[in-house]
Amino acid sequence: MxxxxxxxxxxKSPDTDSICSAxxxxxxxxxxxxxxxxxxxxxxxxxxxxxxxKFGVVAPELVTSVPAKQKLILVDHNExxxxxxxxxxxxxxxxxxxxxxxxxxxxxxxxxxxxxxGCTSTIIANMFWKNDVKxxxxxxxxxxxxxxxxxxxFKSPTCTQQDKDTAAKLAEEACVDLKEYGMAMLKAGAGIxxxxxxxxxxxxxxxxxxGTVKAIISQISVMDPQEVLDIKADLLAAMKxxxxxxxxxxxxxxxxxIMNESTHLLVAGEPQDLVxxxxxxxxxxxxxxxxxxxxxxxxxxxxxxxxxx
Ligand code: MG
Ligand code: MG
Ligand code: MG
Numbered sequence: 001m002x003x004x005x006x007x008x009x010x011x012k013s014p015d016t017d018s019i020c021s022a023x024x025x026x027x028x029x030x031x032x033x034x035x036x037x038x039x040x041x042x043x044x045x046x047x048x049x050x051x052x053x054k055f056g057v058v059a060p061e062l063v064t065s066v067p068a069k070q071k072l073i074l075v076d077h078n079e080x081x082x083x084x085x086x087x088x089x090x091x092x093x094x095x096x097x098x099x100x101x102x103x104x105x106x107x108x109x110x111x112x113x114x115x116x117x118g119c120t121s122t123i124i125a126n127m128f129w130k131n132d133v134k135x136x137x138x139x140x141x142x143x144x145x146x147x148x149x150x151x152x153x154f155k156s157p158t159c160t161q162q163d164k165d166t167a168a169k170l171a172e173e174a175c176v177d178l179k180e181y182g183m184a185m186l187k188a189g190a191g192i193x194x195x196x197x198x199x200x201x202x203x204x205x206x207x208x209x210x211g212t213v214k215a216i217i218s219q220i221s222v223m224d225p226q227e228v229l230d231i232k233a234d235l236l237a238a239m240k241x242x243x244x245x246x247x248x249x250x251x252x253x254x255x256x257x258i259m260n261e262s263t264h265l266l267v268a269g270e271p272q273d274l275v276x277x278x279x280x281x282x283x284x285x286x287x288x289x290x291x292x293x294x295x296x297x298x299x300x301x302x303x304x305x306x307x308x309x
Contacts, residue, residue, distance in 0.1 A: 006093060007063060007070060009039040009084055010120075011077035013205045013218075016048045016149035016189075020142035021075040021120040022060055025096060028124060029073070031133045036073065039063035041084050045203070047189020051145035054181075055138040055174070066090045076120040078104050081207035096123055098158075099297060118156060118163040121146035125166050141174035148182040149189070152221065152258055156294045186258060190223045197234035201242060201253055208301060211308030213274060214248040219296055221256045225264055228255045229287075232266065236286055239268035250274070256294055263293040265300070278307035 008026040010018025022038040029036035038060035044052060052059055065085035066072065072087065073094040079102030080087060092104070094111040098120050115123050121143040128135045135143075147167045151159035154167075171178040192200050205218040218239075222228055228235070239251035252275070253266040265288045267275050272283045281288050293299045 004035060005071075006034065006036040006073055007039045007066065008036050008073040008075060009041065009060075009063060010075050011082040011206065012041045012084070013202065014040050014042055014044065014048070015076075015204050016045075016051055016185075017120050017146040018076040019044055019048050019060060020051065020146040021096070021124055023057060024121060024124045024139050024143045024146075025073065025075055026060075027136065027139050028128055028133055037061065039084070045189060047149060047185055048145075050185050050188035051142060051149075054145075054176075054185075055141035057138050057142060075124075078102055078114070079207075080104060081209075096120055096127075098123065100301070116160075118159040119147045119150035121150075122160075122163045122166045125170055126162075129169075135173065137174055140170045141176065144170035144174050144176070144178075144181075145185055148178075148185060152256075152294055153179070153182045153186065155258075155261055157298050158295045186221070187223065190221055190258060192220070192222065192228055192231075197231055197238045198241075200228065200231070201235050201238035201251075205242075206296070207246070207248065208304070210250075210274065210304045213250055213271065213308060215250040215252065215304070216242060216246060216248050217252045217254065217296055217300060219254040219256060221258050223257075223259055225255050225257045225260075229264060232286070235266060236268050239266065243269040252300070254293075254296060254300065261294055262289070262291045263299075264289055265293075274304070274307050278303040 008022045010022050019040050026036045026038040040060045044059050068089040070090040072090045072092050075096045078095050078097050092106050097114045098117050125143045147163050151163050203218050203220040208215050243251050249269050251268040255264040267283050267286050276283050279288055
């Protein structure tokens with residue numbers, strides 16, 4: 001990418017929102033004459049590939065690290081631990097996000113738009129409409145895909161009325177049946193067929209700090225959690241190896257059951273009693289079963305943060 005180009009980029013272990021909101025926001029900026037281009041920190045997952053193929057969009061350029069002073073727009077994250085390598089010495093010009101503030105500091109003032117909605121793409125779609133920027137059918141499809149993914153077809157507790165209204169409008173613009181397309185997309189992404197235990201343990205991995213405890217939390221959403229639990233021993237080994245490799249003490253893997261709206265939380269490393277305290281349940285056989293839990297952001301991170309106090 002040329003040096004004067006602004007890179008719009010989501011978090012590491014990109015999910016559908018991180019890639020589709022980067023593509024959507026880059027299109028929004030380009031429509032306003034800004035020299036912006038989408039990037040991605042790693043290859044798209046199966047679900048995101050399904051969305052890109054459905055709407056005939058090429059994946060963004062792979063950007064695994066950025067040089068000093070590179071102008072960046074962060075979408076779908078704002079924490080350094082989740083950002084592309086080199087972010088600390090880059091110039092962040094904008095942040096568009098729907099997560100907690102995670103301790104970032106910048107040299108210069110910047111444009112920040114953070115809202116507690118279910119998806120970054122909800123914010124971006126509404127920026128298009130509010131500012132009368134023409135949205136292509138494919139961008140509408142990508143933004144819709146991100147909302148369906150982040151809200152797990154509106155079932156996640158992070159989902160707001162604004163996400164539902166925005167998705168309905170986007171589905172019309174993208175000419176797809178919302179429920180039918182959403183199920184097909186989630187199905188394409190669910191399941192661990194052809195994945196190694198290491199790849200499963202690395203799915204949608206994010207780094208956090210809970211008090212003094214450095215932790216990583218991954219999440220895999222599936223239709224059939226048993227096929228994941230069947231390889232639990234291998235997953236725990238991969239999670240422990242991750243702790244070593246990433247210099248963290250605790251690794252959690254959310255095995256989220258899309259249909260049953262529940263999560264088996266696998267726990268590797270220490271302190272396990274922090275996890276037990278957070279969810280008021282013992283960690284049994286390296287696992288805590290959490291009915292009704294689907295959201296890392298709303299149902300895992302806050303109790304872990306509270307328990308660490
Ligand atoms: Mg995300
Ligand atoms: Mg998101
Ligand atoms: Mg997500």
